[in-house]
Amino acid sequence: MTAALQVSLYGLVMLASGMLSFAEGTAFPNAFTIPMALLALFLTERWKLFHLRVRWANVLGLAAFCLAGWELSSGLIEARLLSLAHLLVYLTWIVLFMSKTSRTYWNLCLLSVLHVAIGAVLTSAGGFGLMCVLFLFASVWTLTIFTVIRARQRYVAEDDVLFAALQESSARGKPSRSETAGTFPWNQRSRPISTVQIDPRRNWLSLPFVSGVFANVMFSAVIGMLFFVFTPRIWIGNFSAFGEAPDLPLRALQSGFADEVQLGDIGQILEGTNTVLEVRLFEQKTNQPVDIVAHAVEQGFDEPLFRGSVLGEYENGKWRIGSLGRNTEQRNVLSIPFENCVRQEIRMEPMDSGIVFAMPQHLGGVLEHRLPHLSERRVTKVLYRDQGISGRERLQYKIYSEKPLPEYDVPFPRATTGNLIYRNEFEYYRVLPAGLERLKTLAQQIAEPTEAPNSNPTEKARRILHHLRDSGEYGYSLNMSVDDPSIDAVEDFLFNRKQGHCEYFGSALGLMLRAVGIPARLVSGFKGGDLNTSTGYYVVQGRHAHVWVEAFLENRWRVIDATPAGRSDSVKSLAAKKGVFGKLAEIFANIWSHNIVGLSFNDQSSNLYEPLKELGTTVWRNLQANIESLLNGKTAEGGSSWRPYQLIVVALFALAISLLAGMLLFAARSKLKTGVRSPWLVSLMNFLSWLLPKESLSNNGDGWRSRWSRWWLSLLQQLRGEPAEQRLRVEFYERFLRLLRTAGLEPHPAQTAREFLMTSQTEWSERLAADDSSRLPMEIVAQFYRVRFGGESLSPDEQRLIESQLGQLEQQCRVRNRRR
Structure with a gap:
C-alpha cells in the first residue's frame, strides 16, 4: 500500500x-x-x-x-x-x-x-x-x-498490544506468537480493522476497491457540477489583485485591433486558428434562424463581414484612428429590439480593445452583462463596450441590424445606416499624406483615363478596384518582406513587390481613392468563417482577420474590398485538419469554453433558474387547484368527492397520528439521563422498551415478542435489500455475544467487534484454552466481517461449521456452569 x-x-x-x-x-x-x-x-x-x-x-x-x-x-x-x-x-x-x-x-x-x-x-x-x-x-x-x-x-499499536499479550501466554505454556501469528486474519496479506474490512484472502487494491473509487469520483463530479451550475455568476465590484478581471484566462486575448496598426501586424493574426467570434442570426419578429452566408450575399458581400475598428489617418506605414475617430461624440445605441430586423447573437472572446464586432448596418444592441449598454461614435459608427468592462472578459451580446434593402445600379454595398457627415469630416477622409507622389500619379492615371476624363466618383472607384483586384498584376501573399525600405511601404507594394495581404491591398485602395478626391477610410475586422454544425454557430477564427475600405459614394459609406480571391484559398489552407478525434475534441472544447468557463448569469437565468421557477409555479398552481377542488367537494372531472367535514376529520386524524408517532419516537430515542426525565416519560419509555421489537429477542425464544421482533427485523432487512446471508450475522454473531455475556463479557456500545475482541482477549483466551477453542472467537469475528461488511455469502459448509462450533461452545458453557 x-x-x-x-x-x-x-x-x-x-x-x-x-x-x-x-x-x-x-x-x-x-x-x-x-x-x-x-x-x-x-x-x-x-x-x-x-x-x-x-x-x-x-x-x-x-x-x-x-x-x-x-x-x-x-x-x-x-x-x-x-x-x-x-x-x-x-x-x-x-x-x-x-x-x-x-x-x-x-x-x-x-x-x-x-x-x-x-x-x-x-x-x-x-x-x-x-x-x-x-x-x-x-x-x-x-x-x-x-x-x-x-x-x-x-491500529498498528493495537496489534502490538495483542501480540504482547500472546507472548505472555506463551511464557506460561500457551501457544507462542510464531505459532499463532498466522492464524490472525489481520496479520495476513491484508488485515481487517475497524475502519477498513476486506476478505483476508484478497489484495487491498482489488476490483471492488477500484470500482468504489470510481463511484466516488462520479459522485464527486456530480455534486461539484450541481454546486457549480446553481451558484449564481454575480460579481460585486471590479477588484483584482493583478489589476485585471481575475475570472478569465490571461492568455486568451486577441490583439491587432488597437488605435494604431502598423502594416504587417495583421499577418500574425492571419496565421492563428483560435476562435474569436461565434455568431447566429435570427428573424427578430418570428425568432426563426437566418442563414448567415445567404444574409451576407443579400447585403452585397461574398462572405460575412464583421466590422471592427475604423482608421482614418495614415503616415509612414502606420494607420491610426485619428482625432476625428477619437474625439467625436460617443452615444449609447438603442437597446430595445426592433420588430422588423435581424438579430445577431454573438459570443466574443476576450479582446484587448473596447471594440465590439458586428455585421454591418446595425441599428442597436445590448450586452448580456451587468453593464449592458453599447455605444458608438457618430462618424465612424464603431461599437464600444462600457469602459468598466475588462478586456479579459468573454462577452455575449445581441446586435439588431437592418434587413437587406434592394439597391439598383450601385456596385458597392452599404457599410453603415447613417449618412450624416459634415464638410470638415468630409475633407478629413480625403487627406493624402506627403511623400506619396508616385501613388497619386498612378491613381489618377487609372481613375481618370484620357478617354473618360469626367468620370463620376463611383466609376473612379470601380477602375481602381479593378486594377488592384482583377488585373492579375498583384497577388495575395502572407510574405511581409520589403524590397525597398527607403520608400513608403504602400508604394513598395504597388511598384516593387506587388505581393501582399489584405492590409496592403486595403491601404493601397484607400490612399488611391483619396488621391482622386474620394473620402476613404480603412476598416479592420473579420471576413468569413465556418459553420459549426454541432452548435449552430458561425465560427470566426483569427485566420479570418481582414481589412477593407469604406468610401463615401452615392451619399453613403460603402464597402470596397480590393483583396484578390487568393485570400480565400489562403484562409482555407490555414484551417486545422480534423479527423474524428479532432471533431470530438472540438465539441468538448466548445462545451468547456462556453458552458463551463464562459457560463454567465444570463445563461443560468435562461437555461436553469427560469425553467425551474416556471416548473415550481406550475406545480404549486396545480396543487392549489386540487386542494380547492377537494375542499369544494369536486373532483378534477367535476364529479362529487369527499365532503368538507370528512376531509377535516381525516386531516385531524392524520395530524394526531403524526404527533403520537413523533412523541413515541422521541421517547424511545431520548438521550436524557433517567434522573432528569419526568415520571410519565420514564413510564412511557419502559412500556415502549417492552413493546418495541428488539434485535436481541429475535433469536431468543418462541414467544410473541420474539416472533414479533423477528418479523419486524426481517421486514426492515428486506426493505434495505440485505441478502439472507448478510442477515445470518444475527444468527451466529449475536449468539456468540450471548455466550460471552453469560461469562461476564459485555461489549461497550461504541466498540467494534475487533476492538471488543482485543480488549477482552485475556479473559476469553484463558477460558477457552482448556477446551482447545481459543481460535474460535477470531474465526467468528472474521466471518462476521466477511458477511457484514464485505457483502459476501457463507457457503452451506461454513454455516454448518459455525453452527456446530457454537453448539459445542454452548454445551461446554452449560457443563461449566453446572460444575460451579
Missing part, C-alpha cells in the same frame, strides 16, 4: 505540473517537475539513497522566494501571477526530495491543487478541461489510498 501511495501521489504531482505547463505554454520550469518527481521517487522513496535535510530545505526555500520575487519585480500583470506559479514549482521540487511524513504527503497534495488552480486562470482550452477530469480521478484515488494507510497506521 505504501508503494501504491507513493506512485499515485508522485503521478498526481506530475499531472498537475503538466497541466500548469500546458496552461502557461512553456516547458520551463513547470514541465521539469516530471523528471524531478521520477528522480525523487526512486532516490528518496524507494532506494532511500538521498533526502534533503530540513536545514538545506529552508535554505533552498529562501532562494525560491528570492527568485520568485525577482520575477514579480518585472511589473507585468501576467508576470505577477506566473511568479506565484513558479514559486509553487520550486517549493514542489524541494518537498519532493525531503523525508516524507503524513504532513509532507498532504503538502504535496495541496501544491498539486494550487498548480491546477493557477493553470485554470491561464487558459480556457478544452484540453485543460479534459486534464481536470483526469486530475479529479487521480486526486480521489490518491486520497483514498492515503486515508486507508492512515487508518491502518492507527
Whole structure:
C-alpha cells in the first residue's frame, strides 16, 4: 500500500505540473517537475539513497522566494501571477526530495491543487478541461489510498498490544506468537480493522476497491457540477489583485485591433486558428434562424463581414484612428429590439480593445452583462463596450441590424445606416499624406483615363478596384518582406513587390481613392468563417482577420474590398485538419469554453433558474387547484368527492397520528439521563422498551415478542435489500455475544467487534484454552466481517461449521456452569 501511495501521489504531482505547463505554454520550469518527481521517487522513496535535510530545505526555500520575487519585480500583470506559479514549482521540487511524513504527503497534495488552480486562470482550452477530469480521478484515488494507510497506521499499536499479550501466554505454556501469528486474519496479506474490512484472502487494491473509487469520483463530479451550475455568476465590484478581471484566462486575448496598426501586424493574426467570434442570426419578429452566408450575399458581400475598428489617418506605414475617430461624440445605441430586423447573437472572446464586432448596418444592441449598454461614435459608427468592462472578459451580446434593402445600379454595398457627415469630416477622409507622389500619379492615371476624363466618383472607384483586384498584376501573399525600405511601404507594394495581404491591398485602395478626391477610410475586422454544425454557430477564427475600405459614394459609406480571391484559398489552407478525434475534441472544447468557463448569469437565468421557477409555479398552481377542488367537494372531472367535514376529520386524524408517532419516537430515542426525565416519560419509555421489537429477542425464544421482533427485523432487512446471508450475522454473531455475556463479557456500545475482541482477549483466551477453542472467537469475528461488511455469502459448509462450533461452545458453557 505504501508503494501504491507513493506512485499515485508522485503521478498526481506530475499531472498537475503538466497541466500548469500546458496552461502557461512553456516547458520551463513547470514541465521539469516530471523528471524531478521520477528522480525523487526512486532516490528518496524507494532506494532511500538521498533526502534533503530540513536545514538545506529552508535554505533552498529562501532562494525560491528570492527568485520568485525577482520575477514579480518585472511589473507585468501576467508576470505577477506566473511568479506565484513558479514559486509553487520550486517549493514542489524541494518537498519532493525531503523525508516524507503524513504532513509532507498532504503538502504535496495541496501544491498539486494550487498548480491546477493557477493553470485554470491561464487558459480556457478544452484540453485543460479534459486534464481536470483526469486530475479529479487521480486526486480521489490518491486520497483514498492515503486515508486507508492512515487508518491502518492507527491500529498498528493495537496489534502490538495483542501480540504482547500472546507472548505472555506463551511464557506460561500457551501457544507462542510464531505459532499463532498466522492464524490472525489481520496479520495476513491484508488485515481487517475497524475502519477498513476486506476478505483476508484478497489484495487491498482489488476490483471492488477500484470500482468504489470510481463511484466516488462520479459522485464527486456530480455534486461539484450541481454546486457549480446553481451558484449564481454575480460579481460585486471590479477588484483584482493583478489589476485585471481575475475570472478569465490571461492568455486568451486577441490583439491587432488597437488605435494604431502598423502594416504587417495583421499577418500574425492571419496565421492563428483560435476562435474569436461565434455568431447566429435570427428573424427578430418570428425568432426563426437566418442563414448567415445567404444574409451576407443579400447585403452585397461574398462572405460575412464583421466590422471592427475604423482608421482614418495614415503616415509612414502606420494607420491610426485619428482625432476625428477619437474625439467625436460617443452615444449609447438603442437597446430595445426592433420588430422588423435581424438579430445577431454573438459570443466574443476576450479582446484587448473596447471594440465590439458586428455585421454591418446595425441599428442597436445590448450586452448580456451587468453593464449592458453599447455605444458608438457618430462618424465612424464603431461599437464600444462600457469602459468598466475588462478586456479579459468573454462577452455575449445581441446586435439588431437592418434587413437587406434592394439597391439598383450601385456596385458597392452599404457599410453603415447613417449618412450624416459634415464638410470638415468630409475633407478629413480625403487627406493624402506627403511623400506619396508616385501613388497619386498612378491613381489618377487609372481613375481618370484620357478617354473618360469626367468620370463620376463611383466609376473612379470601380477602375481602381479593378486594377488592384482583377488585373492579375498583384497577388495575395502572407510574405511581409520589403524590397525597398527607403520608400513608403504602400508604394513598395504597388511598384516593387506587388505581393501582399489584405492590409496592403486595403491601404493601397484607400490612399488611391483619396488621391482622386474620394473620402476613404480603412476598416479592420473579420471576413468569413465556418459553420459549426454541432452548435449552430458561425465560427470566426483569427485566420479570418481582414481589412477593407469604406468610401463615401452615392451619399453613403460603402464597402470596397480590393483583396484578390487568393485570400480565400489562403484562409482555407490555414484551417486545422480534423479527423474524428479532432471533431470530438472540438465539441468538448466548445462545451468547456462556453458552458463551463464562459457560463454567465444570463445563461443560468435562461437555461436553469427560469425553467425551474416556471416548473415550481406550475406545480404549486396545480396543487392549489386540487386542494380547492377537494375542499369544494369536486373532483378534477367535476364529479362529487369527499365532503368538507370528512376531509377535516381525516386531516385531524392524520395530524394526531403524526404527533403520537413523533412523541413515541422521541421517547424511545431520548438521550436524557433517567434522573432528569419526568415520571410519565420514564413510564412511557419502559412500556415502549417492552413493546418495541428488539434485535436481541429475535433469536431468543418462541414467544410473541420474539416472533414479533423477528418479523419486524426481517421486514426492515428486506426493505434495505440485505441478502439472507448478510442477515445470518444475527444468527451466529449475536449468539456468540450471548455466550460471552453469560461469562461476564459485555461489549461497550461504541466498540467494534475487533476492538471488543482485543480488549477482552485475556479473559476469553484463558477460558477457552482448556477446551482447545481459543481460535474460535477470531474465526467468528472474521466471518462476521466477511458477511457484514464485505457483502459476501457463507457457503452451506461454513454455516454448518459455525453452527456446530457454537453448539459445542454452548454445551461446554452449560457443563461449566453446572460444575460451579
